[in-house]
Amino acid sequence: MFTLFRRVFFAVLLLSASHNLLANNADTQPSLAELSQQLISANYKEKAALAEQIALAEDDQAIVILQALLDSRLYYVKSNGQLLLVDSSGEPDSAQDAFTLQAVTGLGKRDIKKIGVNNSLRVALRSLISRAQISSKHKSQRMAAAQNLLKSSDDIDRAFIDQALQREADNSVAEVLHLVRALMQLKADQTEERIEGLTALDGALYPEVRAGLSEFIRSFSDEEKLSRKNEYQLAQTTLTDIEKLVSINGYIENLYFGLALGAVLLLAAIGLAITFGVMGVINMAHGEMIMLGAYTTYVVQLLMPEHIGLSLVVAVPAAFLVSGLVGVLIERSVIRHLYGRPLETLLATFGISLILQQAVRSIFSPLNREVATPDWMAGTFMINPALELTWNRLYIIIFSLMVLAVLALVLKRTLFGLQMRAVTMNRPMASSMGIKTGWVDALTFGLGSGIAGIAGVALSQLTNVGPNLGQAYIIDSFMVVVFGGVGNLWGTLVGAMTLGVANKIFEPLAGAVLAKIMVLVFIILFIQKRPRGLFALKGRAVDNG
Amino acid sequence: MTQTKQFGPLTRLLMNDAAGRKLLLILVLMAVFIPLSNLLLPEGSFFHVSTYTMTLLGKYLCYALLAIAVDLIWGYCGILSLGHGAFFALGGYAMGMYLMRQIGDRGVYGNPELPDFMVFLNWTELPWYWLGFDQFWFAMLMVLLAPGILAFVFGALAFRSRVTGVYLSIITQALTYALLLAFFRNDMGFGGNNGLTDFKDILGYSLQSDNTRAVLFVASVLALILGYLISRFIVTSKLGRVLVAIRDSESRARFLGYRVEHYKLFVFVVSSMLAGVAGALYVPQVGIINPGEFAPINSIEIIIWVAVGGRGTLFGAVIGAMLVNYAKTYFTGAFAELWLFMLGGLFVLTTLYLPKGVVGLWAQLKEKYQAEAEDNPPALNTETQSKAAPEQQDKLNFVQGEKV
Numbered sequence: 001m002f003t004l005f006r007r008v009f010f011a012v013l014l015l016s017a018s019h020n021l022l023a024n025n026a027d028t029q030p031s032l033a034e035l036s037q038q039l040i041s042a043n044y045k046e047k048a049a050l051a052e053q054i055a056l057a058e059d060d061q062a063i064v065i066l067q068a069l070l071d072s073r074l075y076y077v078k079s080n081g082q083l084l085l086v087d088s089s090g091e092p093d094s095a096q097d098a099f100t101l102q103a104v105t106g107l108g109k110r111d112i113k114k115i116g117v118n119n120s121l122r123v124a125l126r127s128l129i130s131r132a133q134i135s136s137k138h139k140s141q142r143m144a145a146a147q148n149l150l151k152s153s154d155d156i157d158r159a160f161i162d163q164a165l166q167r168e169a170d171n172s173v174a175e176v177l178h179l180v181r182a183l184m185q186l187k188a189d190q191t192e193e194r195i196e197g198l199t200a201l202d203g204a205l206y207p208e209v210r211a212g213l214s215e216f217i218r219s220f221s222d223e224e225k226l227s228r229k230n231e232y233q234l235a236q237t238t239l240t241d242i243e244k245l246v247s248i249n250g251y252i253e254n255l256y257f258g259l260a261l262g263a264v265l266l267l268a269a270i271g272l273a274i275t276f277g278v279m280g281v282i283n284m285a286h287g288e289m290i291m292l293g294a295y296t297t298y299v300v301q302l303l304m305p306e307h308i309g310l311s312l313v314v315a316v317p318a319a320f321l322v323s324g325l326v327g328v329l330i331e332r333s334v335i336r337h338l339y340g341r342p343l344e345t346l347l348a349t350f351g352i353s354l355i356l357q358q359a360v361r362s363i364f365s366p367l368n369r370e371v372a373t374p375d376w377m378a379g380t381f382m383i384n385p386a387l388e389l390t391w392n393r394l395y396i397i398i399f400s401l402m403v404l405a406v407l408a409l410v411l412k413r414t415l416f417g418l419q420m421r422a423v424t425m426n427r428p429m430a431s432s433m434g435i436k437t438g439w440v441d442a443l444t445f446g447l448g449s450g451i452a453g454i455a456g457v458a459l460s461q462l463t464n465v466g467p468n469l470g471q472a473y474i475i476d477s478f479m480v481v482v483f484g485g486v487g488n489l490w491g492t493l494v495g496a497m498t499l500g501v502a503n504k505i506f507e508p509l510a511g512a513v514l515a516k517i518m519v520l521v522f523i524i525l526f527i528q529k530r531p532r533g534l535f536a537l538k539g540r541a542v543d544n545g
Numbered sequence: 546m547t548q549t550k551q552f553g554p555l556t557r558l559l560m561n562d563a564a565g566r567k568l569l570l571i572l573v574l575m576a577v578f579i580p581l582s583n584l585l586l587p588e589g590s591f592f593h594v595s596t597y598t599m600t601l602l603g604k605y606l607c608y609a610l611l612a613i614a615v616d617l618i619w620g621y622c623g624i625l626s627l628g629h630g631a632f633f634a635l636g637g638y639a640m641g642m643y644l645m646r647q648i649g650d651r652g653v654y655g656n657p658e659l660p661d662f663m664v665f666l667n668w669t670e671l672p673w674y675w676l677g678f679d680q681f682w683f684a685m686l687m688v689l690l691a692p693g694i695l696a697f698v699f700g701a702l703a704f705r706s707r708v709t710g711v712y713l714s715i716i717t718q719a720l721t722y723a724l725l726l727a728f729f730r731n732d733m734g735f736g737g738n739n740g741l742t743d744f745k746d747i748l749g750y751s752l753q754s755d756n757t758r759a760v761l762f763v764a765s766v767l768a769l770i771l772g773y774l775i776s777r778f779i780v781t782s783k784l785g786r787v788l789v790a791i792r793d794s795e796s797r798a799r800f801l802g803y804r805v806e807h808y809k810l811f812v813f814v815v816s817s818m819l820a821g822v823a824g825a826l827y828v829p830q831v832g833i834i835n836p837g838e839f840a841p842i843n844s845i846e847i848i849i850w851v852a853v854g855g856r857g858t859l860f861g862a863v864i865g866a867m868l869v870n871y872a873k874t875y876f877t878g879a880f881a882e883l884w885l886f887m888l889g890g891l892f893v894l895t896t897l898y899l900p901k902g903v904v905g906l907w908a909q910l911k912e913k914y915q916a917e918a919e920d921n922p923p924a925l926n927t928e929t930q931s932k933a934a935p936e937q938q939d940k941l942n943f944v945q946g947e948k949v
Contacts, residue, residue: 348897
């Protein structure tokens with residue numbers, strides 16, 4: 001009964017609104033600016049009427065102004081009545097002209113005044129904005145409006161949605177509008193209509209749909225569950241279907257996070273695969289090479305604060321050089337003397353890692369440094385309403401694969417790669433063929449360290465840059481190399497991705513810390529079965545360990 | 546070896562061990578005089594040892610025992626464990642649990658049964674693994690068993706599948722890292738981040754009193770002496786010879802018919818128990834145990850104590866632990882910034898220039914200035930022989946093999 005009354009009421013309202021529109025068109029239509037100006041002196045009731053008129057103005061700025069009014073960000077200058085948009089802090093420094101959007105300076109807190117709104121006006125404004133947006137020229141605005149309507153499907157009337165649906169040319173927006181309609185149908189009086197609504201909702205991933213459905217299911221009394229059995233069951237299967245879909249999407253998201261973590265591990269471990277795998281050198285300072293790369297990014301951004309977007313592109317080679325040079329230095333000064341004594345190398349490089357950490361702490365302070373994320377890496381892309389993925393992770397996955405590919409090319413197709421493999425296989429023979437094994441060692445170590453530096457650039461986009469950055473990843477990277485098998489880039493790739501995904505899949509089941517422990521225990525057990533990793537080297541190199 | 550039956554066991558242990566004899570003498574003197582001077586002499590006296598110094602020394606002694614434990618496996622069996630801090634911490638936690646139960650209803654929440662942090666977490670009853678820790682004997686048993694069982698299981702798995710060298714080091718590091726993460730969790734029931742602290746008394750004696758401190762100090766000295774003798778017993782026995790053989794060439798020892806993994810497992814478990822005892826004595830003296838003790842860096846620091854002192858000489862491990870920790874106390878107090886530089890430099894310089902540690906340096910200098918060298922302890926001899934690093938020897942053999 002009540003719904004019927006409401007629908008009639010809204011229909012009348014809509015009629016009168018369209019009347020207004022006609023009337024306005026007949027008269028000299030007051031401009032957006034004039035209407036908005038009147039807001040300053042109007043009372044709440046008049047404001048509501050004005051807002052309605054503003055919403056009808058065919059101007060994108062109208063929506064901006066209404067939104068600002070809704071958010072209490074619409075101000076005016078007391079002296080001349082200029083309308084201003086101010087950000088949510090309410091500071092006059094952030095003021096912009098409401099129409100031209102140009103910054104207005106030189107205003108004090110006392111010079112401006114907020115245009116007030118009350119709750120009933122807010123409700124009216126919200127639906128006005130959705131309506132204005134739903135007929136907007138821009139698809140993105142219509143989409144946003146449709147999604148807003150989904151959130152507040154109680155306050156709108158069917159006729160309005162039907163109208164919007166008729167006008168709507170774009171499929172994706174229409175789809176959302178259909179959902180809004182279906183949600184409203186659930187509250188209808190006729191069984192057929194409710195059933196129709198339920199069928200329309202099938203497979204919809206918006207959280208609002210789930211909320212609406214479970215509310216609908218809850219509304220059944222025990223008798224109704226029997227008397228309207230079909231409907232009840234349909235509602236339940238629809239909901240479980242949706243929930244199944246959502247959880248599948250959840251798994252996909254986890255998989256994505258896992259791949260991203262795997263990519264980070266891959267970046268961190270590739271360098272290690274070279275120094276540990278190819279050269280047999282345990283480099284405990286590897287984590288610090290990553291840290292140096294991250295700090296290089298920070299310094300590059302300090303040097304070019306105007307071009308944050310470009311800074312990452314510059315930082316990659318810079319980090320490679322910085323970490324690579326430090327690596328060559330370490331190799332020449334310390335590791336060179338310790339070949340064939342892996343345990344001693346481990347200790348010496350651990351000492352170096354302490355020195356590097358403390359050096360960074362002394363130079364840059366022990367606090368975390370902020371590294372900015374360029375605009376092109378920020379934000380998310382939506383695959384469906386239950387699955388939103390962040391750009392930066394996608395970039396890092398691609399980037400890590402690129403690094404791996406380049407490295408594989410260097411190893412397989414360049415002279416240096418050839419020499420490197422020769423030295424790994426048979427040092428005395430390579431030496432007698434005229435290869436300067438000492439230099440090959442130094443450069444190989446530099447290459448491994450340089451790649452760690454690149455990993456640091458990528459990591460600076462994901463985590464805090466601090467002196468302990470490297471330590472957090474060193475154990476994991478060793479696990480990757482040990483798991484994947486030493487001296488094998490494929491093993492490193494598979495190892496990193498497996499560990500990354502395993503970590504993230506266990507995480508929702510057991511919590512982050514327990515997931516990590518489980519993975520560590522798994523590796524310890526795995527080593528039992530295959531002490532030399534997934535892709536073990538065969539032949540002579542095996543016995544050198 | 547045939548002589549051993551003619552002498553008492555202690556004589557056998559110390560007969561060829563001049564440095565060890567001196568070390569034990571010093572330790573006994575410390576055990577007698579330091580507590581006496583702390584308790585009997587007035588505070589202003591020149592010879593008075595403050596409680597702070599005594600506790601600090603007690604702490605060093607625990608570290609020294611830990612260093613012996615590590616030296617036993619690293620110096621004599623070539624197992625570089627980067628996770629020995631875990632056994633130390635487990636022993637410490639076992640002791641800490643006993644001390645927690647001793648608090649009784651004197652905690653902030655006054656719950657006679659549950660430690661404060663459990664009340665805080667709204668737990669209603671003691672988890673099963675806390676049962677029995679109100680008994681001192683049970684706690685002491687756990688001090689040995691908790692690290693021992695972990696070492697047994699871990700070692701059995703690792704040694705059986707022949708995980709050796711750096712692989713083993715990394716896996717042990719992962720082990721302690723996993724435990725670090727686990728003990729940080731509140732639901733583990735070990736006090737989470739804060740660990741166990743606010744201890745009141747041990748066996749009914751207040752932990753704050755000088756008398757208890759003195760007793761703990763003496764206990765630390767005795768534990769160190771005992772640990773030294775046990776380790777000495779092991780390394781001078783036939784088993785010790787096999788261990789050294791394994792260290793120098795594992796495959797050869799295996800081909801000679803020794804069950805390498807059994808030997809390694811035995812010494813690994815003994816070493817873990819020694820570490821556990823060290824942890825148990827450490828906790829009442831410093832008054833806290835928290836997951837930080839599991840941090841991988843702690844375990845690696847132990848390695849540097851041994852390396853600085855002289856790997857493969859038990860007394861060297863003691864000296865190294867004392868020296869490095871004294872330096873740490875001094876530098877973290879005076880130039881906090883410099884300490885990590887120092888420690889890092891110590892790692893690099895010792896591995897590069899002092900492969901045999903301070904003890905080895907001492908021996909070198911002695912050789913230089915004395916025409917006739919004194920009889921070196923057997924451990925040092927084998928060390929010298931093995932100095933032509935096994936890998937290099939392997940390589941030599943390998944090259945010869947190529948020629949043939």
